Amino acid sequence: MSLLELTSTACLVVGGALCLTGGVGLLRMPDFFSRVHAAGLTETIAAPLLLIGLMLQMDWSLDLFKVLMILVLILATNPTATHAMAKAALHGGHQPRLGDLSNPSEQDGHAEEDSSSKA
Amino acid sequence: MQYLSVHNARILAVLAVFWLLLSGHFTALLLMLGAVSVLLVIWLIRRMDRVDGEPVRVWPTxxxxxxxxxxxxxxxxxxxxxxxxxxxxxxxxxxxxxxxxxxxxxxxxxxxxxxxxxxxxxxxxxxxxxxxxxxxxxxxxxxxxxxxxxxxxxxxxxxx
Amino acid sequence: MALGAAILAVMVTMVLALIRAFEGPSAYDRMLAANLFGTKTVLLIALGGYMLDWHSFLDIALLYALVNFVSTIAVMRFFEYRDMSQGPGDDGGAS
Incomplete structure (x- = not known):
C-alpha cells in the first residue's frame, strides 16, 4: 500500500468515525443549542476529512478542483447556516438550557418547544 | 457607471477562470454561455455595489x-x-x-x-x-x- | 474498502439525523437535522458517485450543497419572523 493510499484510507476511516460521532451527538445532546455543536462537528471535520480522502484517491483532473469547491463551500456556508438557526431559535423564544445537563433522565419536553413545533 | 473599475476587472478574471475550471469544455457554445453568465454576474455586482454604499474589498493575503x-x-x-x-x-x-x-x-x-x-x-x-x-x-x-x-x-x- | 466503510458511516449518520428530525421536539431541531441530512447527502453523492463511477456526479453534489444552504437560510428566516408582532429589530431572546 502506497503512502497516498494509506493517507486516504486513514482520512476516510477517521472521517467516517467522526461523522458517526456527530450523529450520535445529535441524538445524545440535551437541548437544541448543544445539538448545534454536535452538528457542527460533522460539518467542520468529518466532511473535510471524507472529501480529502476522496481527493487522494481520484485521478488528476478537473474533478479534483470540484471536490475542493464543495469542501470550501461547506466550510464557508456552515457558520452562516448555524448562526441563522441559532438566532432564529432565540428569536422564536427558545432559551438555551444551562447548567449540568449530563444526566439524560432530565430530558423533558419544554412547553415552548412543543408550541414551536406545531407550525 | 459606464466603465469597469479595476475591482470589477479582477472579479471578471476570477469568474472567467472559475467558469473554465468548473465546465472543462472549450466549445464555442459553452464559452459563449460562460461569457454571458460572467457578464451577468458583473452587472449584478455593480448594481449591488450601488446599494451597498460602502463596499468592502478583501483580497487573499x-x-x-x-x-x-x-x-x-x-x-x-x-x-x-x-x-x-x-x-x-x-x-x-x-x-x-x-x-x-x-x-x-x-x-x-x-x-x-x-x-x-x-x-x-x-x-x-x-x-x-x-x-x-x-x-x-x-x-x-x-x-x-x-x-x-x-x-x-x-x-x-x-x-x- | 475504506470508501465503502465511509459511505456506510455517512448513511448511518443520515439515519441518526432522520431520527432526530422525526423526534423533534422543536421545529428548530428538525431543521437542524434536515440541514445535517443535506450535508451528508452531498458527501454521499460525492463518495458514492466516485465508487459507482457515475457521470458528472460532482456537479450534482456542488449544486446540492448550494441548495441545502439556501433552503436552510430561507426556512430559518421564515421561522425567525413568523410571529409578526415581533419585528426584525427586536432582540427577543437576549437576557
Whole structure:
C-alpha cells in the first residue's frame, strides 16, 4: 500500500468515525443549542476529512478542483447556516438550557418547544 | 457607471477562470454561455455595489492564509474535545450562554471573528452587538479560551 | 474498502439525523437535522458517485450543497419572523 493510499484510507476511516460521532451527538445532546455543536462537528471535520480522502484517491483532473469547491463551500456556508438557526431559535423564544445537563433522565419536553413545533 | 473599475476587472478574471475550471469544455457554445453568465454576474455586482454604499474589498493575503491555517488547527483541537464529550458519559455537558466583550471594530473583522467562533465546534455566536457577542458554549472552558482572546488578537492583527 | 466503510458511516449518520428530525421536539431541531441530512447527502453523492463511477456526479453534489444552504437560510428566516408582532429589530431572546 502506497503512502497516498494509506493517507486516504486513514482520512476516510477517521472521517467516517467522526461523522458517526456527530450523529450520535445529535441524538445524545440535551437541548437544541448543544445539538448545534454536535452538528457542527460533522460539518467542520468529518466532511473535510471524507472529501480529502476522496481527493487522494481520484485521478488528476478537473474533478479534483470540484471536490475542493464543495469542501470550501461547506466550510464557508456552515457558520452562516448555524448562526441563522441559532438566532432564529432565540428569536422564536427558545432559551438555551444551562447548567449540568449530563444526566439524560432530565430530558423533558419544554412547553415552548412543543408550541414551536406545531407550525 | 459606464466603465469597469479595476475591482470589477479582477472579479471578471476570477469568474472567467472559475467558469473554465468548473465546465472543462472549450466549445464555442459553452464559452459563449460562460461569457454571458460572467457578464451577468458583473452587472449584478455593480448594481449591488450601488446599494451597498460602502463596499468592502478583501483580497487573499499571506496573513489571511496564516490565520486560516491557525483556525484550522484550533478547529481540529475543538473537534477532538467535543468528540470525546459525545462518547464519554463521564465528561460533563454544561452549556453556558454568556456575553463575550470584544474590541473588534470594523464590520469585516466582526464578521470574520464571529464566523470563526461559530465554525469552531463547541462555541457558537448567537448574537452580534456593538461591543459584545452572545456566545453559547458547550462547556465553560470553551468560553474561557475565547475570553483569553488569542483568536481576537489574531483577527485584529490582520487589520481588515 | 475504506470508501465503502465511509459511505456506510455517512448513511448511518443520515439515519441518526432522520431520527432526530422525526423526534423533534422543536421545529428548530428538525431543521437542524434536515440541514445535517443535506450535508451528508452531498458527501454521499460525492463518495458514492466516485465508487459507482457515475457521470458528472460532482456537479450534482456542488449544486446540492448550494441548495441545502439556501433552503436552510430561507426556512430559518421564515421561522425567525413568523410571529409578526415581533419585528426584525427586536432582540427577543437576549437576557
Amino acid at each position: 499571506f496573513g489571511l492564509a496564516g490565520y486560516l491555517l491557525w483556525l484550522l488547527w484550533s478547529v481540529i483541537k475543538a473537534n477532538v474535545d467535543l468528540a470525546l464529550r459525545v462518547w464519554n458519559p463521564k465528561l460533563p455537558i454544561r452549556p453556558v450562554w454568556d456575553r463575550l466583550d470584544t474590541s473588534v471594530e470594523t464590520p469585516v473583522e466582526k464578521t470574520l471573528y464571529a464566523n470563526s467562533i461559530t465554525l469552531t465546534p463547541g462555541t457558537l455566536t448567537t448574537d452580534v452587538h456593538e461591543d459584545h457577542f452572545m456566545i453559547h458554549a458547550v462547556s465553560q472552558e470553551g468560553l474561557d479560551e475565547l475570553r483569553e482572546g488569542e483568536m481576537e488578537r489574531r483577527v485584529r492583527k490582520l487589520g481588515l
